[in-house]
Amino acid sequence: MHDAEDVDQELREHAEKLALTLSQGGMQKTTARVMTALLFSRHETMTAGELCESLRISSGAVSGAVNQLIPTGMIERVPAPGSRRDHYRFRKHAWATLMGNQNTLLASMWDAAAGGIKIAGREGVVGLRLDEMQDFYGFMQREMAALIDRWREQYDAGQA
Structure with missing residues (x-):
C-alpha cells in the first residue's frame, strides 16, 4: 500500500x-x-x-x-x-458540461452552412458541400444533447 x-x-x-x-x-x-x-x-x-x-x-x-x-x-x-x-x-459533471458547451460551436457551424446555402443554393459544388456540412452539424447537435442526457442518467443511477 x-x-x-x-x-x-x-x-x-x-x-x-x-x-x-x-x-x-x-x-x-x-x-x-x-x-x-x-x-x-x-x-x-x-x-x-x-x-x-x-x-x-x-x-x-x-x-x-x-x-x-x-x-x-x-x-x-x-x-x-x-x-x-x-x-x-x-465541478460534478464537468465533462458533460464542457461537451454540452460544444453545442454552441455546433450551432454556429450549422448556421454558417445555412447562410451559405441561402446564398448559393443547394445545387452545385458549393451547395453540395454546405448541405453536407449543415446535415452533419445538425446531426451532431441532436445526438450530442441526447448522448449527454443519457450519460447523466446512467451516471446518476450508478451513484445512487
Missing part, C-alpha cells in the same frame, strides 16, 4: 502528464495545470494559495487560469465556512 505522500506525488505526476496533453491540444499550459491540479486533488477544494504552492506559480497565473476555467463549467468557486479565501473545486 502506498503512503499518503507517495499517492500525492503520483497524482501530481499524472496531473502534470494530462496538463501537458491538454496544452499540446491547445489549452494554455497554466490553465491546464490548474484544472488538472483540481481534478487530481484528494481535497474537495483548493484555495488560490494552495494552487500557487502546489504548482509553484504566481497568484496572477492562478487567477488568470481560474477566470478561464469557471466560464467553461469545469471548475467552480465555492464558499468555505470560516474562510475568507476563495475556494475552487472541480
Whole structure:
C-alpha cells in the first residue's frame, strides 16, 4: 500500500502528464495545470494559495487560469465556512458540461452552412458541400444533447 505522500506525488505526476496533453491540444499550459491540479486533488477544494504552492506559480497565473476555467463549467468557486479565501473545486459533471458547451460551436457551424446555402443554393459544388456540412452539424447537435442526457442518467443511477 502506498503512503499518503507517495499517492500525492503520483497524482501530481499524472496531473502534470494530462496538463501537458491538454496544452499540446491547445489549452494554455497554466490553465491546464490548474484544472488538472483540481481534478487530481484528494481535497474537495483548493484555495488560490494552495494552487500557487502546489504548482509553484504566481497568484496572477492562478487567477488568470481560474477566470478561464469557471466560464467553461469545469471548475467552480465555492464558499468555505470560516474562510475568507476563495475556494475552487472541480465541478460534478464537468465533462458533460464542457461537451454540452460544444453545442454552441455546433450551432454556429450549422448556421454558417445555412447562410451559405441561402446564398448559393443547394445545387452545385458549393451547395453540395454546405448541405453536407449543415446535415452533419445538425446531426451532431441532436445526438450530442441526447448522448449527454443519457450519460447523466446512467451516471446518476450508478451513484445512487
